[in-house]
Amino acid sequence: MRKLGVGRSLSAPSVIGAASLLLLCSIALAVSLGSARLSPDRVFDGLFDTGDAAARQIVWNLRLPRVLVAALVGANLSLAGVLLQGVTRNPLAGPHVLGLSGGAGFAAITVVVAAPGTPVQFVAPAAFIGAIGAAIVVYGLAWRGGISPVRFALAGVATAALFIALSTAVLASSDLFTQSVLSFLAGGLFARDWDDARQIAPYTILIGSGAVIAAGTLNVLALGDDVARGLGMRVERTRLLLVVFAAGLTGSAVAVSGMLAFVGLVVPHAARLLVGSDHRVSAPLAALLGASLIVLADIVARLVIAPAEIPVGIVTAVVGAPVFLLLIRTRT
Amino acid sequence: MDNQRFIGLLAIGVGAVVMLAACKDSIAAPTETAAPAATEVHTTYPLTIRDLLGREVTIAAPPQRIITTSPSAIEMLYAAGGEAIARSETSVHPDGVASLPSIGPSYSPAFENILELGPDLVLADASAQGHLAKAFDYGLRGIPVIFIGAVEYEDIATSISLIGVIIDNQETADAAGAELAAVLEEVHSLSKGKTSPRVLIMNGAISDFFVALPDSFVGNLVTLAGGENVATNQPQTGRYPGYTQLSIEAIVETNPQVILTITAGPPSGSTLADLVLEDPTYANLAAVTDGRVHNLDVEIYLQAPGPRAAEGLRALAALLFGAE
Numbered sequence: 001m002r003k004l005g006v007g008r009s010l011s012a013p014s015v016i017g018a019a020s021l022l023l024l025c026s027i028a029l030a031v032s033l034g035s036a037r038l039s040p041d042r043v044f045d046g047l048f049d050t051g052d053a054a055a056r057q058i059v060w061n062l063r064l065p066r067v068l069v070a071a072l073v074g075a076n077l078s079l080a081g082v083l084l085q086g087v088t089r090n091p092l093a094g095p096h097v098l099g100l101s102g103g104a105g106f107a108a109i110t111v112v113v114a115a116p117g118t119p120v121q122f123v124a125p126a127a128f129i130g131a132i133g134a135a136i137v138v139y140g141l142a143w144r145g146g147i148s149p150v151r152f153a154l155a156g157v158a159t160a161a162l163f164i165a166l167s168t169a170v171l172a173s174s175d176l177f178t179q180s181v182l183s184f185l186a187g188g189l190f191a192r193d194w195d196d197a198r199q200i201a202p203y204t205i206l207i208g209s210g211a212v213i214a215a216g217t218l219n220v221l222a223l224g225d226d227v228a229r230g231l232g233m234r235v236e237r238t239r240l241l242l243v244v245f246a247a248g249l250t251g252s253a254v255a256v257s258g259m260l261a262f263v264g265l266v267v268p269h270a271a272r273l274l275v276g277s278d279h280r281v282s283a284p285l286a287a288l289l290g291a292s293l294i295v296l297a298d299i300v301a302r303l304v305i306a307p308a309e310i311p312v313g314i315v316t317a318v319v320g321a322p323v324f325l326l327l328i329r330t331r332t
Numbered sequence: 333m334d335n336q337r338f339i340g341l342l343a344i345g346v347g348a349v350v351m352l353a354a355c356k357d358s359i360a361a362p363t364e365t366a367a368p369a370a371t372e373v374h375t376t377y378p379l380t381i382r383d384l385l386g387r388e389v390t391i392a393a394p395p396q397r398i399i400t401t402s403p404s405a406i407e408m409l410y411a412a413g414g415e416a417i418a419r420s421e422t423s424v425h426p427d428g429v430a431s432l433p434s435i436g437p438s439y440s441p442a443f444e445n446i447l448e449l450g451p452d453l454v455l456a457d458a459s460a461q462g463h464l465a466k467a468f469d470y471g472l473r474g475i476p477v478i479f480i481g482a483v484e485y486e487d488i489a490t491s492i493s494l495i496g497v498i499i500d501n502q503e504t505a506d507a508a509g510a511e512l513a514a515v516l517e518e519v520h521s522l523s524k525g526k527t528s529p530r531v532l533i534m535n536g537a538i539s540d541f542f543v544a545l546p547d548s549f550v551g552n553l554v555t556l557a558g559g560e561n562v563a564t565n566q567p568q569t570g571r572y573p574g575y576t577q578l579s580i581e582a583i584v585e586t587n588p589q590v591i592l593t594i595t596a597g598p599p600s601g602s603t604l605a606d607l608v609l610e611d612p613t614y615a616n617l618a619a620v621t622d623g624r625v626h627n628l629d630v631e632i633y634l635q636a637p638g639p640r641a642a643e644g645l646r647a648l649a650a651l652l653f654g655a656e
Contacts, residue, residue, distance in 0.1 A: 034444045035436070035442040035444050035445050036442070036444035036445050036447065036448040038448075053474065054447045054448060054450060057447050057471075057472075057473060057474070058443075058444045058447050058448070061470070061471075061473065062443055062444055062447075062471060063444075173569075190440050190467075191440075191443075191464070191467035191470070191471060193467075193470050193471075306436075306442065307421075307434060307435055307436035307441075307442035307444075307445045308421060308436045308437045308440065308442075309436075309440055309442075
């Protein structure tokens, strides 16, 4: 496995191991910290003992599901970013930039506004369909007897702008409260519960592991369409399947957290910087790093002006933009 | 042997049913006898009550530790003679509540902090927090949450009276309700037989404002005070229930005689009323030439619909029909 990686990168198992440890520590920290200051033994009681009702409710029913949702959202968006950057062979691609988030957000918010009280389990499929719809639009716009990565990216930018404008229009004409609208457009995790965790988990488990397994095909695609065909790959079919995976991952994330920008763009770069361009390693690493990033960012979102909170998407944008610039400078 | 055990169990079962029936009678009886007496009405617990969102909530015992999650809720609680142990971030009325611990802003209350304070009742806002009802029930599982609030003047008395029943302080609550009704009477007598002035209510900033319809809270107060809302037949547009967006041409066409404004933004800056008076666009409106452009208190008329609306209603009547 190492021979495919770039020479200076670290060994894959050690980096994956370190990233798993980082995720576990982030989750432990996020469950321990909150606007209510609980002592470590009360956090422990909340997790394993039902005797302390307040601690149980705070740790088990408020913090834990929210932290898990944050981790799953981060993993999904980062994996979607790896897939889309690989498929388009464009380092600027990502679920937000290519319009998948916009399509998912538009579908989700239309369902919520048109049919208030829709149970959460119907919002994720709607967002999935919206993301696929956006992908089809982007694909259709970019198709000229084949897909050029550059055209795909340009069509994506235009489609993203269109769907975000449409979502804003639906939100502006609805009677939703300004704060809820802001939280959706920027990406927020206020009051996420076990229902939300249950809603996104199947997508992460099924499509996420599918994406990790299929990540090897991205290595072949990276060689160029002609070489990939020469190696026996059905290029267009593979590309379409990977885009559908990305749509599922993006749609489920948007349904529970709104339109979080930057994560799907930045995290794949960070993963490649650490382990090189072998997608079989960088894909699972990106999932772990993305999960840790959102869990940590959500701690900041909950604590910085506690007991009030800010949308987590604002934290990821504030952290993500400078990190992205730094990555660009160190890589060139 | 088995038969004996069976009969024994049967006897216990029958006994339990009889006892339950007896208990039920003894609970029901006092409320029936208490009603005609009417000298001092008391609440019997456990109390099951329907709140302003129509949710049925059971309260086991007289609440001792009450947390309010909006400015309206805390003002209504104090008007009913109750006290809170914590407040939402922007709750500063009545006097003294500003020093209570804050549980965060109304739009995203920190359920963790509420739970840590161990309340036995949470009073939430039906109009500002109704969309969070599911999150409240989930986040505060096991703690009774009652939604109260006001979209109309009469809702204030309804909410206060509901709190009065819940905290077993119905006399104070009824007195507060009577005061609200008395002010309404007084205002009616002031406008009686006079022509209603055409009123425009603007809310926001000079370049970005919404116009209040009669079914907004401030719109309801203006109607009760005897004003004729120029936006009466406009459809609701934009994201605020009870508000619409009117073009400047449409406003000029209605030529309001009185303009009332609620200013968005920090209280230190110029009010929307000042800006309307300076703006050449509005210079020819009757309200501007007559100098009848007034800024309204943002809390009383918008952010904290509650018992202070009585003084708000009085002030409106004075603005519309001249003081005394």
